[in-house]
Amino acid sequence: xxEVEQNSGPLSVPEGAIASLNxxxxxxxxxxxxxxxxxxxxxxxxxxxxYSNGDKEDGRFTAQLNKASQYVSLLIxxxxxxxxxxxxxxxxxxxxxxxxxxxxxxxxxxP
Amino acid sequence: xxxxxxxxxxxxxxxxxxxxLSCSPISGHRSVSWYQQTPGQGLQFLFExxxxxxxxxxxxxxxxxxxQFSNSRSxxxxxxLELGDSALYLCASSLGVGxxxxxxxxxxxxxxxx
Numbered sequence: 001x002x003e004v005e006q007n008s009g010p011l012s013v014p015e016g017a018i019a020s021l022n023x024x025x026x027x028x029x030x031x032x033x034x035x036x037x038x039x040x041x042x043x044x045x046x047x048x049x050x051y052s053n054g055d056k057e058d059g060r061f062t063a064q065l066n067k068a069s070q071y072v073s074l075l076i077x078x079x080x081x082x083x084x085x086x087x088x089x090x091x092x093x094x095x096x097x098x099x100x101x102x103x104x105x106x107x108x109x110x111p
Numbered sequence: 112x113x114x115x116x117x118x119x120x121x122x123x124x125x126x127x128x129x130x131x132l133s134c135s136p137i138s139g140h141r142s143v144s145w146y147q148q149t150p151g152q153g154l155q156f157l158f159e160x161x162x163x164x165x166x167x168x169x170x171x172x173x174x175x176x177x178x179q180f181s182n183s184r185s186x187x188x189x190x191x192l193e194l195g196d197s198a199l200y201l202c203a204s205s206l207g208v209g210x211x212x213x214x215x216x217x218x219x220x221x222x223x224x225x
Contacts, residue, residue: 032212043201043216044154088154092212098167099144099214101154 002027004091004102012108019076021105023089026070027098033065033072036088038104044088048074079109113138115204115217123223129190132220136183136204142166143185144214145177148199157200160185161208189222197224 003026013019021035032051036044050056050063050072062075072091076083089102116135124130136143145157156169160179177187183204189196199221203214 034213036216043199043219046213046215049213090214099156099159099212101146101156103153 002100004100006089006102006105009106010108013079015111017079019079021074021087023072023102025091029093030091032092034090035074038086081109081111084109117202117217117220121221124192125225128192131188134185134202140204140206141183142205142208144203145187146201192224194224
């Protein structure tokens with residue numbers, strides 16, 4: 001059973017701080033990794049994808065991947081109250097056969 | 112560019128009935144995946160279609176089925192509804208299949224089974 005794990009939270013950070021969201025996965029064959037944001041009552045929205053070890057930056061968001069440790073993270077710099085949402089980590093294998101979501105981490109950014 | 116559309120947005124059914132949900136992917140996208148989301152189980156994969164063929168299926172009973180048409184639109188059907196089928200059903204589309212398979216979600220269909 002391929003698994004993706006995340007701390008359910010809630011993770012609370014003050015406005016302007018860096019929020020760090022973590023995700024681990026069990027399948028060593030996993031090759032592509034995605035972060036989605038889901039506001040309450042809405043559908044998931046793709047934030048970033050990452051395929052290679054290291055960091056990938058997009059605006060205030062940075063995804064970090066370490067395949068050896070089977071670990072992917074999302075950093076949100078200068079957190080805003082509008083970033084308050086559930087963040088879902090998703091992992092896909094090399095053949096696109098399995099797209100597995102983690103349970104999500106609820107982030108609360110306090111004004 | 113229009114996003115993924117799902118109809119209907121809300122449904123109320125009673126136990127034992129069946130339901131059909133529809134999904135229209137982003138123009139040019141050929142892969143459609145379906146997910147069930149509940150507070151207790153999170154986002155659970157139902158099935159994936161590409162070029163009218165089911166490529167992958169999650170761990171759901173046979174009451175859950177789907178299909179894809181030549182224009183990439185997809186439908187899923189749930190027969191003999193149970194109370195536990197109450198959930199948000201999400202459709203996601205992607206250009207194709209494979210490693211860089213970015214999926215984009217529709218707004219979902221909220222199904223309530225009474």
